[in-house]
Amino acid sequence: MLSYRHGFHAGNFADVLKHCVQVEIISHLQKKDAAFDYIDTHAGAGKYALASDMAQKNCEYKNGIYRLFNQCDLPGLQNYLRLIEGINPQGVLQHYPGSPLIASQTLRPQDKAWLFELHPSDAEKLRGNMPRGRQFQVREEDGFAALASQLPSRSRRALILIDPPYEQKADYQRVISALQLIHRKMATATVALWYPVVERGRIDALERQLADTGIRNIELFELGIRADAGGHGMTSAGMIVINPPWTLRGQMEALLPPLAKALSEDGESHYRCVTLAAE
Numbered sequence: 001m002l003s004y005r006h007g008f009h010a011g012n013f014a015d016v017l018k019h020c021v022q023v024e025i026i027s028h029l030q031k032k033d034a035a036f037d038y039i040d041t042h043a044g045a046g047k048y049a050l051a052s053d054m055a056q057k058n059c060e061y062k063n064g065i066y067r068l069f070n071q072c073d074l075p076g077l078q079n080y081l082r083l084i085e086g087i088n089p090q091g092v093l094q095h096y097p098g099s100p101l102i103a104s105q106t107l108r109p110q111d112k113a114w115l116f117e118l119h120p121s122d123a124e125k126l127r128g129n130m131p132r133g134r135q136f137q138v139r140e141e142d143g144f145a146a147l148a149s150q151l152p153s154r155s156r157r158a159l160i161l162i163d164p165p166y167e168q169k170a171d172y173q174r175v176i177s178a179l180q181l182i183h184r185k186m187a188t189a190t191v192a193l194w195y196p197v198v199e200r201g202r203i204d205a206l207e208r209q210l211a212d213t214g215i216r217n218i219e220l221f222e223l224g225i226r227a228d229a230g231g232h233g234m235t236s237a238g239m240i241v242i243n244p245p246w247t248l249r250g251q252m253e254a255l256l257p258p259l260a261k262a263l264s265e266d267g268e269s270h271y272r273c274v275t276l277a278a279e
């Protein structure tokens with residue numbers, strides 16, 4: 001059953017971290033002219049109106065993008081914030097982009113996007129939010145299952161974003177299987193896996209399982225806005241990046257301290273940059 005709707009969460013602190021990492025990886029891949037494929041296994045609706053009932057229910061964006069908007073001088077955040085400002089050209093924060101819209105704003109004509117979204121209404125919205133044409137392929141399919149036929153990607157260069165809701169606990173296991181499959185079929189792909197910290201033990205286990213796969217060259221970047229709360233809500237979120245651009249670690253080390261300061265709740269913010277497996 002698909003109960004998760006990203007519209008309730010769009011623009012929160014976890015989206016900010018995820019999309020900063022996405023923007024930096026895409027920008028690095030584009031330092032070479034060669035095309036790459038962008039594969040988004042859990043794409044969402046693509047664009048979110050912050051005045052909508054969903055976004056207004058808990059106003060999660062108020063602890064995320066709302067605190068950063070119009071602050072392009074924040075170290076390391078310029079690329080990301082310029083993009084958000086481009087989507088809100090009147091200087092008023094009205095919309096927040098999902099990962100597919102960020103891709104559509106940044107991909108070059110030679111790059112291609114494959115966007116998987118299982119929820120029928122979000123898949124339909126996504127179709128409406130993406131440019132028409134063959135460059136952006138929207139599929140109402142299981143993104144985990146689709147990886148087997150997508151890889152290796154035609155361009156032989158790829159960024160794969162894996163961003164499941166984790167509402168079904170099986171997602172914690174499915175992400176490990178997905179990373180193993182990607183490693184078997186396209187070991188050179190850059191993979192960005194998002195995770196929430198609701199129960200810290202689940203993430204400790206995820207890190208251990210990942211280490212046991214034997215996959216090399218893995219970095220973890222985590223941002224927390226509150227202290228861990230033992231199952232009472234998401235307090236931190238992270239990105240695990242396999243085959244990161246060599247510049248990403250330095251960028252995140254510069255970006256995470258001001259981000260943690262800006263998004264802190266009750267002075268309890270924290271961050272981690274960890275090499276889970278060396279090259």
Ligand SMILES: C[S@@+](CC[C@H](N)C(=O)[O-])C[C@H]1O[C@@H](n2cnc3c(N)ncnc32)[C@H](O)[C@@H]1O
Binds near residue numbers: 046098116122
């Ligand atoms: C966290 S949201 C994605 C947000 C999006 N990546 C972004 O950053 O804007 C997760 C999405 O995955 C969808 N979903 C859940 N299970 C899925 C699956 N197995 N395959 C594809 N989409 C799935 C949900 O409907 C939801 O829209």
